[in-house]
Amino acid sequence: MRNELRQTRSKGVHPGGQFISRSRHRREFLKRLAALGTLLSVPRPLVSSTLLGEGAGQLGELTGRFIYVGTPPERKKLKVDKDVDCCGKYDIRDESLMVGPDGGLANVYVYLRSRGVPIPPGLAEKFPKRVTLDNRDCIFKPHCLAIWYTVQEFYIVNSDPIAQNVAFTPLGDLPANIILAPAPGERTDATWRFHRSQTEPVHIVCNYHPWESAYILPRDNPYFAISESDGTFHIPYLPPGEWEFQLWQERVRQFELPGYPRGRFTVTIKPGLNDLGTIRVSPGSLGVT
Amino acid sequence: MRSARDVVSLFNMIFSGSEASLTRASPGRASAGRKSVACAVLLVLSLSLAGCSKPRPVEFRLNTEGRDPASISPAQREAIVSMLTDLFGTPDEPRVPPGVHLDVELLRRAAGPTGRDFSGVERGLYRKHCAVCHGISGDGAGPIAAMLNPYPRDFRYGIFKYTSTVLGAKPTRQDLERTIRRGIPGTGMPSFAPLPDEDIQALIEYVKYLSIRGETELYLLRLVVDENELLPLNKESVIDEAVLPVAEAWEMPEKDPEHWVVKPQRPHLDEAQLKAAIERGRLIYQEPRSQCVKCHGPEGRGDGEQTDLYDDWNKPKKGVTDEQTRELSRWFSLPLQQLKPRNFQEGIFHGGGRPEDIYLRIYVGIKGTPMPAMGPAPGQPGILTPEEIWDLTFYVLSLARKTDPKK
Numbered sequence: 146m147r148n149e150l151r152q153t154r155s156k157g158v159h160p161g162g163q164f165i166s167r168s169r170h171r172r173e174f175l176k177r178l179a180a181l182g183t184l185l186s187v188p189r190p191l192v193s194s195t196l197l198g199e200g201a202g203q204l205g206e207l208t209g210r211f212i213y214v215g216t217p218p219e220r221k222k223l224k225v226d227k228d229v230d231c232c233g234k235y236d237i238r239d240e241s242l243m244v245g246p247d248g249g250l251a252n253v254y255v256y257l258r259s260r261g262v263p264i265p266p267g268l269a270e271k272f273p274k275r276v277t278l279d280n281r282d283c284i285f286k287p288h289c290l291a292i293w294y295t296v297q298e299f300y301i302v303n304s305d306p307i308a309q310n311v312a313f314t315p316l317g318d319l320p321a322n323i324i325l326a327p328a329p330g331e332r333t334d335a336t337w338r339f340h341r342s343q344t345e346p347v348h349i350v351c352n353y354h355p356w357e358s359a360y361i362l363p364r365d366n367p368y369f370a371i372s373e374s375d376g377t378f379h380i381p382y383l384p385p386g387e388w389e390f391q392l393w394q395e396r397v398r399q400f401e402l403p404g405y406p407r408g409r410f411t412v413t414i415k416p417g418l419n420d421l422g423t424i425r426v427s428p429g430s431l432g433v434t
Numbered sequence: 435m436r437s438a439r440d441v442v443s444l445f446n447m448i449f450s451g452s453e454a455s456l457t458r459a460s461p462g463r464a465s466a467g468r469k470s471v472a473c474a475v476l477l478v479l480s481l482s483l484a485g486c487s488k489p490r491p492v493e494f495r496l497n498t499e500g501r502d503p504a505s506i507s508p509a510q511r512e513a514i515v516s517m518l519t520d521l522f523g524t525p526d527e528p529r530v531p532p533g534v535h536l537d538v539e540l541l542r543r544a545a546g547p548t549g550r551d552f553s554g555v556e557r558g559l560y561r562k563h564c565a566v567c568h569g570i571s572g573d574g575a576g577p578i579a580a581m582l583n584p585y586p587r588d589f590r591y592g593i594f595k596y597t598s599t600v601l602g603a604k605p606t607r608q609d610l611e612r613t614i615r616r617g618i619p620g621t622g623m624p625s626f627a628p629l630p631d632e633d634i635q636a637l638i639e640y641v642k643y644l645s646i647r648g649e650t651e652l653y654l655l656r657l658v659v660d661e662n663e664l665l666p667l668n669k670e671s672v673i674d675e676a677v678l679p680v681a682e683a684w685e686m687p688e689k690d691p692e693h694w695v696v697k698p699q700r701p702h703l704d705e706a707q708l709k710a711a712i713e714r715g716r717l718i719y720q721e722p723r724s725q726c727v728k729c730h731g732p733e734g735r736g737d738g739e740q741t742d743l744y745d746d747w748n749k750p751k752k753g754v755t756d757e758q759t760r761e762l763s764r765w766f767s768l769p770l771q772q773l774k775p776r777n778f779q780e781g782i783f784h785g786g787g788r789p790e791d792i793y794l795r796i797y798v799g800i801k802g803t804p805m806p807a808m809g810p811a812p813g814q815p816g817i818l819t820p821e822e823i824w825d826l827t828f829y830v831l832s833l834a835r836k837t838d839p840k841k
Contacts, residue, residue, distance in 0.1 A: 227728075227739065308725045308817070310806055314746055316656060317649055317680060319602035320593055322799050324806040324817045326723045336813035338601075341679055344661055352804035353728060355742060399660075407662065 204265065205383040205414035207390070209421030211250035211376040215428055217242060223356040225283070231307045232283035237356055240288045241396050242431060249376025250426050252289040253400065254346060254362055254393040256369035256380075258409060263384050264366055269293075271382065272367060275300040275336075278349070278359060280309040280325065285349060285359035289371045289395075294339040294363040301325065302334040313349045315363065317341055322352070339363040345393055360395060387413045396431050492525045492547075494518065494571045497590055497651050500750050500765050506659050513665045514654045517672055522647045525561075525570050528640075531673055534681040536643050543633070544640035559633050560640050567622060572644030574747070575767035582622040585768055588747055589641055590648025592680065593802040596785040598794050600811035602801060603694045604684045610638045612786065620782035642684060649680040693812055696797050698790040701824055708828060715829025718822055726826075729775035729804065734833040736777035743773040746802040773803060781834035792827045 220238040243251040275298040279286045283305060292299055303309045303325035314320040318341045326332040342365040351357035362369060368388075370378040392400040392408035400408035402424065412419060428434075496515060498506065506514075523529030528541040548558035556562075561570070567586035569576040574588030587594065596613055597605040614634055617625035626634060653676035657663045687694040703711060719726045719734070731737035744752055751770040753759040763770050776783065785795045797809035797820070809823055810816035818826065 308723050310725075310804075312804070312806070314593070314802075317592075317653055317676070319683065320746070320801060321602055322801070322804070322806040323814065324725065324808060326817050332723075332815045332817055335815070338813065340683070344656060352743075352806070353725060353740070 203385070203416045204381070205385055205416055205419050207255075207370075207380040207383055207412060207414060207419045207421070209255070209378055209424055211253050211372050211378075211424050211426055212248045213244045213250045213376075213428075213431075214248075214425050217244040217428075218433055225354075225356060227354050228283070228307045231305060232354065235282050235284075237282075237284060240284075240358070242433065243288075243374070245374045245376060247375065249372070249374060251372050251374045251376065252395070253372040253376075253378070254289065254291065254360075254369065254391075255372070255378050256291070256362060256364060256391055256393070257366060258389040258391045262366060262368065262386070262388055265382065265384065268367060268382055269296045272297060274298060276361075277302060278311065278361070279303075280305050280311070280351075280357075283307075283354060283357070285311075285351070285357055288358070289346070289360050291346070291362040291364065291369045291371055292339070293365070293367040293369075294342070295365050296367070299337040299339065299361070299363075300334065301337060304328050304333075308353065310352045310354075311335075311349060312352055313347050313361070315339065315341065315343055315347045318343075318363075344391075345398060346395070362393075383414045383419075385414050385416055387411060394431060400430070402426060402430050492570055494525060494647075495569070495573060497571075497573065497648065497655065498765070499573075499588075499767065500762075501655075501659070502765055506655075509665060510658045513667055514651065514658055517654060517667050517669065518647065518651055520669060521650065521672070521677060522643070528643060530643075531677045531681075533673065533678050534646060535685065536646075537639055540636040540639040541643055543636040556633065559629075559636055563626060563629075564637065572641070572648060573767065578622075580768055583771060584621055584745075584773075585747070585771055586622065588648075589645040590651060591746065591802075592645050592649045592683070593746060594645075595800045595802055596791075596795070597798060597801060598696050598698075599687045599694050600696060600798050600807065600809070601694070601814070603687050606687045606691075606695060607638060610641060614638065616786055618784045619787065620780075620784055646677065646680050646684065650676045696794060696809065698793045698797075700789055700793070703828075711825045711828045712832045714822075715825035715827070715832075718818065718826050719829055723817055724808070724826070725806075730778065731775075734778035734830065736775040738775060740775070740804075743775065743804050744770070745773050745804075748773070775805075778830050778833040783834075787831075787834070789824075789827050789831060792830055793823055796823050796826055796830075 220240070220242070223237045223239060225232050225235070225237050240252070245251060272293060276290055276292040277300045278290060280301075280303040301311050301323060306327050306329075308327050309325045310323065311325070312320075312322040318339055321337055323335050323337070325335065341363070343363050346360035346362040349359040349361060368380055368383060370380045372378040389409060389411045392402065392405055392410075394400040398408075402408070404410070405424075412421070496503075496506075496511060521529065521531040526546045528538070528545045530536045530538050530541070543555065543557055544560045546558045546561070548556075548562040550556050565576055566578055567576045567582065568574055568589065569579070569586075572589035574586040576586060579586050592604065594605045594609070594613075596618070597603070597609045599605060599609070611634060613623070614637055615625060615627045617623045626637070629637075650672070654667070654672065657676075658665070658667070691697075701711075718724050720732070726734075727738055729736070729738040729740045729743065748771050751759065751763045751766050753762050759770055781787070783791060783795070785791050785800065795805070796818070797807065798811075799805050799807035807814075808816060808818045809820060
């Protein structure tokens with residue numbers, strides 16, 4: 146545990162904004178590569194091109210699909226009693242349980258729980274520079290977000306013609322309470338920097354419109370996914386090895402399923418596709434009675 | 435007098451080892467005397483027992499806010515408590531973890547039981563001045579906390595309302611000093627201005643200490659209880675992952691004030707300019723982009739349409755239904771308390787009533803509450819320019835000077 150815990154911090158970002166101990170991180174990575182018995186003597190530029198270029202097959206991808214068993218309950222209409230002129234015209238409903246037409250369960254977080262898993266150099270370029278939260282039609286879009294905070298920027302924007310507020314308090318990190326001007330116009334956007342990885346998603350609220358709700362998971366690695374509207378999820382670029390993952394759903398948080406105690410599971414990632422297949426979710430496991 | 439005499443005679447009896455002193459009592463008072471003696475024996479016995487038993491040690495209380503204490507296993511509790519004691523010591527003997535820049539001498543002045551040491555230096559300042567409201571652990575749940583509205587600050591979450599720092603950063607030393615010296619008008623927090631400067635510095639240091647300890651405790655609870663981490667914990671890892679990031683966050687504003695700290699530069703205005711500024715401020719106040727009216731109402735009486743307001747310490751107690759709220763509140767020290775937006779016309783401002791104070795409240799917001807930051811900061815254009823914030827400040831102060839016809 147000691148080494149693993151320490152490595153996580155070595156990949157952190159200094160609160161002032163600069164990366165710390167990147168060399169240490171790289172050293173750890175190279176050490177891991179040696180342990181895998183690959184490419185130790187290869188110069189660094191070649192390592193990255195090998196891993197993410199023609200040799201990308203050496204990395205693994207974890208996939209699966211969540212299927213809700215049965216008919217989901219009707220999504221409750223939320224009380225919209227503020228800025229009614231603007232927001233009253235939208236059909237705003239509870240988003241805590243989103244099931245697609247073919248039973249796919251959306252918005253389930255799947256993320257790496259093991260610490261110190263190496264990140265291949267050059268991976269940052271494969272990811273979008275920013276993760277965007279839009280205030281649109283009087284709700285947050287998307288409802289669930291995750292961010293590789295040491296690489297990606299959290300961009301918050303307002304597309305509504307009313308002022309919006311975005312507030313969240315990550316554990317052990319700085320609290321945010323941001324106000325955005327009505328769109329279109331100036332001062333409708335902001336960026337936010339996280340300083341610490343979180344072990345579960347952080348709730349985002351709007352103090353003006355109590356029905357608005359979203360989640361963001363800041364992590365110091367890119368190994369996370371949120372299930373899509375068809376219930377599928379994909380975590381690419383995973384180094385081979387035995388890693389532990391966490392499932393999380395906003396209704397029940399650590400998402401307990403048969404075979405997934407406390408929402409956790411361990412998989413031996415092999416190069417190429419690692420498919421968990423269909424994961425059937427009973428209403429009871431989501432607190433639906 | 436009589437009973438005092440009886441006690442004296444009892445002492446004589448006990449310490450002379452004879453019954454002589456008893457027999458000296460006048461016969462007429464023998465029965466009453468015997469009763470008194472019996473009482474005195476009990477008194478002495480209870481006093482001697484109290485003297486013999488060890489005084490109950492003053493301990494930090496584990497933060498079980500929002501969770502069933504029974505959900506923490508004895509092994510988990512032991513792991514968290516012993517790690518915290520190893521890193522931070524006890525309320526009597528505070529310790530500073532390696533890499534944390536806190537002055538242990540100042541902490542020692544603030545910690546421990548009240549009294550003076552041999553050199554006449556006052557010690558136990560926190561227990562003397564603060565603990566009755568803020569609690570030994572800095573949990574904001576001291577003996578009289580439940581009677582106060584708003585509740586005393588719980589330092590363990592690392593969030594302080596009245597600061598000069600942007601982007602949710604920790605308060606500066608001056609921010610905490612201002613709150614201690616000036617108090618928080620309209621609340622139970624008095625001004626400690628009469629205290630010697632050294633005492634105030636010691637208290638600031640101790641508040642920071644309790645806060646860093648508190649945030650470390652939250653991390654340990656997340657790691658050990660929620661994440662079910664394998665025990666025993668590794669001290670170095672805890673320092674690296676929990677203590678140092680929090681300690682660094684406390685240093686950020688001091689190290690890079692340009693980035694983090696707002697320094698109000700009040701414009702010098704003549705009467706006509708001030709009038710114009712107040713008028714501009716009135717318009718900004720009414721504008722939808724500023725959202726002031728939503729909470730503070732059209733005339734600043736704190737009667738806006740937004741009534742369901744709670745601070746970060748109370749939000750977790752609030753469910754959607756009353757029943758949910760009751761269920762959630764079971765696991766908190768203090769009942770749910772609603773937040774009232776300030777009524778400017780009363781002229782009492784928690785963060786201080788100087789123009790600079792009002793300016794900062796609008797610019798950086800009031801942390802842990804729905805009052806957002808309006809001013810620009812790195813990465814954020816903000817909703818108002820510094821000039822507009824001054825206009826709004828003068829308008830808010832002009833409301834405070836009005837007499838409210840309703841009162």
